[in-house]
Amino acid sequence: MSVITLPNATLDTNGNDTSGSAEAVARFDAAFDLLLRYHPDVVGAAEGLATTDASLPIGQAFVAYLSLMTTDVPDLAGAREAAAALDALPKNEREAAHAAAINAWVDGRWHAAARTLDDLLVRWPTDTLALLMGHLLDFFVGDSQNLRDRVGRSLPSFDPGHPRTGFVRGMHAFGLEESGHYERAEAVGVEAVERNPNDVWGIHAVVHSYEMRGLVDDGIRFLRSREADWGSGNLFTAHNWWHLALYLLEAGRYDEALAIYDAEVHNDASAGVSLEMLDASALLWRLTLDEVDTGDRYAKLAAAWERQVSEEPWYVFNDFHAVVALCGAGRVADARAMIERLERYVADTPVQPGTNRAVAAEVGVPVSRAVVAYTEGRHDDVVAGLLPIRRVFQRFGGSHAQRDLLQRTLTESAIRSGQLDLAHALVDERLSQRDTSVYGLFRRSRILSAQGQDERAVAAWKAATANRARFSAAS
Ligand SMILES: [Fe+2]
Incomplete structure (x- = not known):
């Protein structure tokens, strides 16, 4: 009996049927392996897929995701272009599911995109592109349980010896950490990093596990001893440097933290991408809460945010951090204008659960108002704004560590407004x-x-x- 091979169909490195020639699918796999390591060459590889392999459905999906995962409005045009190209191509069922997830995300239905990738992974659990993008979506919508469980559902389907299994474990470590399993997160993360020292996401998971347990000295030693693996040459450097700076704040080493800010988190040569600038805002705000002089850094950062944040509301977690920078720079009127724009967007956009509009209304706008109130010394207003929603902060995205600036702002305002019993309870917690x-x-x-x-x-x-x-x- 002869074996019939479908034309233009091949298996990717995960063993999933993929439309396209073996050579083209191999180029996609190579590009994805770069992304797993946050290697800068992934940008060029994606450009190659968009042009040389324009008829490769999974290649167009990859290009669309790469634009979406920045959360930057200017990248939406590229995502929409790739999504349209993907729609026009013949696809198998798995690729069609990717197209559905991408269209939901492009359409601003973040939760629907995440759920579509959940469904995809039930049928094809080893689709690492779906797994990574779903993982990032869980992060962007603050779904800490699914950060753990999405990976947990897929992990048993991976051969332990597969070259990507270590990276999947690195993702699992981060999900475990965000769900509060700190010791397990450390163990799984360290194992992942031992297997792939350049697994910067896995390194990051271990770093979070130390942060959440207050193991600052362990965290400093872990990062410093592996600096060659994460400190340069990848697209995730700024965030891991930010984590080191957080440890240094706990150690009272403010000058070192500011030196990291200047050299690695934000400076005149920075790319100006939101995912880096929000860390810059958060670090400066923590310093403000500690009454440390930050010089002219807020002013420069606020100007950089202005170049990035557009009129089209897209991801309010970014807008909030722009408000932080504007307030820190003393530009309260501009911060108010940004919030008013968000309020108009909330009022004018149809209510739809699981969208940026929903999250902006529930969390983004109130927390932004609270930062303005803090800046103006209206500490009762800060407490009134933040206390009722502190249990749902996660819905507007990010990690526990990133959102901690809100808990700290609330605590500081509770102290400054004389609500000492509340402040005491927050600190005891x-x-x-x-x-x-x-x-x-x-x-x-x-x-x-x-x-x-x-x-x-x-x-x-x-x-x-x-x-x-x-x-x-x-x-
Ligand atoms: Fe982090």
């Missing part, structure tokens, strides 16, 4: 999760002192100082 938190212990000391409990205030201050000394010695 933090310290119950990471009892080494220098930030938490110093705040606890401040609150206790204001409450007249001098002896306990001194004890908290001594604990903070001792932890800070230990973290300061780490390298």
